[in-house]
Amino acid sequence: MRKIIVAFVCFFISSVFAESNLDESAFTKRYVKAVTTKPEVTSAQIKGRLEVEMTYSGGGTSTAYLDNAYMNYLSEPEKLDVIIEAYISALTRNSSDAKANIDKANIFPVIKDSGYINHITELMSEGGEGELPFFYEKLNDVLYILYAIDTPSSIKFMPKEDIANLDVKEEELRDLSMSNLMNAIESLQIKGDPSTISMVVADGTYEASFLIYDALWTKETFPVKGDIVVYVPSRDVIIVTGSKDTDSLETVKGIVHNPENQWAHAVTNVGFIRKENKWVKFHH
Structure with a gap:
């Protein structure tokens, strides 16, 4: 059984890259440098492996997952800047798409830990904002449930006003989002x-x-x-x-x-x- 589990884990964490290519960390930093030049993005933080969280001038946040972008880069390393720009453009479009597709059927649950919540709280405090830009609830002392509109390149967490506009009671979100996920x-x-x-x-x-x-x-x-x-x-x-x-x-x-x-x-x-x-x- 240990061999089975370890093999499964290795699927997530092992790759072999050409020495001349940027590694995952360098690629992610290159993406952050590029995305923070966009006027609508006020900050970008690396949250994990090929994972970047953006904060927008309007107060919202979204998370970009760069797995596909990095694989595209490895296939055509000479097109590094073109690939990054294409994914940034897709992120901007999908942020707009998320707003356009706010619907009860598109709400999904996302699990985060207390470290994530604390980090966002600190960012908002530094920016002079008193509240987190999205709704969340505690699952226990460590884990939290956030609710999101999912797009092909990012997950946009829902603020309280979006939930209120859908006429969904906060106590109904857990069952509704889980039902949506099971259907999806x-x-x-x-x-x-x-x-x-x-x-x-x-x-x-x-x-x-x-x-x-x-x-x-x-x-x-x-x-x-x-x-x-x-x-x-x-x-x-x-x-x-x-x-x-x-x-x-x-x-x-x-x-x-x-x-x-x-x-x-x-x-x-x-x-x-x-x-x-x-x-x-x-x-x-």
């Missing part, structure tokens, strides 16, 4: 051995969001030893094991906390245990 993905699968170590696999983007799909988290689905424990190191990775399965826990922790594993679109390396139909920080 082609399949939800459990890979590995559900009784020891397994992974939740959906669309490669919203796996972490399935933490709020309560019907999934039963001992019938995951007949592990003890209570269900999950780790969500990345937005597209949920690893599941049992609180009393010592060997499996050590295997999972070894993967999640391995400093060589640079998780794309990181969430947190903290584990969570299922107690009374809620996720609580796991102390082991």
Whole structure:
């Protein structure tokens, strides 16, 4: 099982690049330098591997995921500036598209950690703003749920006014967004051995969001030893094991906390245990 999980992880974190090409970090910095020249972008922060968060002059934010842009660059490195400019233009268009496509059916849940919320709070304070530009709610002491309009190149988090304009009650958002996500993905699968170590696999983007799909988290689905424990190191990775399965826990922790594993679109390396139909920080 360890070989299966490690192989799966390596799919996310390993690549071989020509020495003459920019590595992922340098490419991301080049993108940040270019995007901050745009008048509508007030700041751009690198949030993770090939992940950049922009703050706009109007107060909104969006996140650009540069995986596809970087792959295009590796295919045609001589077109570096052209590729970056094309993706920046697409981001600008999609930001407008997100506003045009604000609809109840397009709301999706996104899981972030407290570090992300604190970072955005600091940015807003530095800019003289008193409140965060989007609506969020706590899942527990570590994790938060944000609600977003998804576009091909970015995820635009929804401010309270957009939610109010749709006449959606805030207490309805969780069920509504989860229903939208279930309708949007082609399949939800459990890979590995559900009784020891397994992974939740959906669309490669919203796996972490399935933490709020309560019907999934039963001992019938995951007949592990003890209570269900999950780790969500990345937005597209949920690893599941049992609180009393010592060997499996050590295997999972070894993967999640391995400093060589640079998780794309990181969430947190903290584990969570299922107690009374809620996720609580796991102390082991």
